[in-house]
Amino acid sequence: MRIGELAGAAGVSVRALRYYEEQGLLAAQRTPRGQRVYPPAAVDRVQLIQQLYAAGLPSRTILELLPCVDAGVSTPESLARLAAERDRIDEQIAGLIATRDRLDRVIAIASDPTHPCMTS
Amino acid sequence: MRIGELAGAAGVSVRALRYYEEQGLLAAQRTPRGQRVYPPAAVDRVQLIQQLYAAGLPSRTILELLPCVDAGVSTPESLARLAAERDRIDEQIAGLIATRDRLDRVIAIASDPTHPCMTS
DNA sequence: CTAGAACCTGACGTTGACGTCAGAGGCAAG
């Protein structure tokens, strides 16, 4: 598939795909005239990249962990790195749950009809 | 307390505190000579701001929700906004859990001594 | 064969939450 199709299928921009290639995250075959060609599996890979970005990992870290996550190739170092990132995500989850619960309590109090501070 | 003390107590930089004031998130009294003075409660407020930043909220949104979360002052609009952000955080948590579980599976497979792809 | 869509490289623009530097003033200690 070509870059526009991949972008549509994976839900990202064409520019983002070229950026991923620039960062070494996503390789592409080329036609004799220089246009990028991707295998169908690239869709999953792009979505994985997006998922890791969403978890707050920078390109460099994703680059280090992708062979590990994607192909199952692992060294002791990459495994440790993987575990460290997992723990970081865990802390992030815990923080978000605390924030959500705090917002929930605020909502509960503010939704209480007997609440004294309604502006309306 | 002065700005340096608050920064130390809340675990942020002096620059960050001035930035929060610039964004309208954190008011400060001033000495006759113009130096900022904060009440002890500012520590909690700064940590709340940090928590909301960590949840991915931009300054503008925090500004809209702070009176609500901090003082319990709520309008129907801010309440809806609050609920929307709560739901966004919920989705964010779900995504992070999926990512963490994916990493967990990779770690489990790669840690398996019978795994075929260990480089070492 | 030709128009228009899709693609290419290269390069500069954007945004948010600060970092950092310059230059000047304030403040307790010795």
Next chain:
DNA sequence: CTTGCCTCTGACGTCAACGTCAGGTTCTAG
């Protein structure tokens, strides 16, 4: 009184993940 640390304003720097534009090439439908 001066040394040294803290503070002030103002302004430019940073970094990451792209957006966007320019100027040119390639592919495809009619």
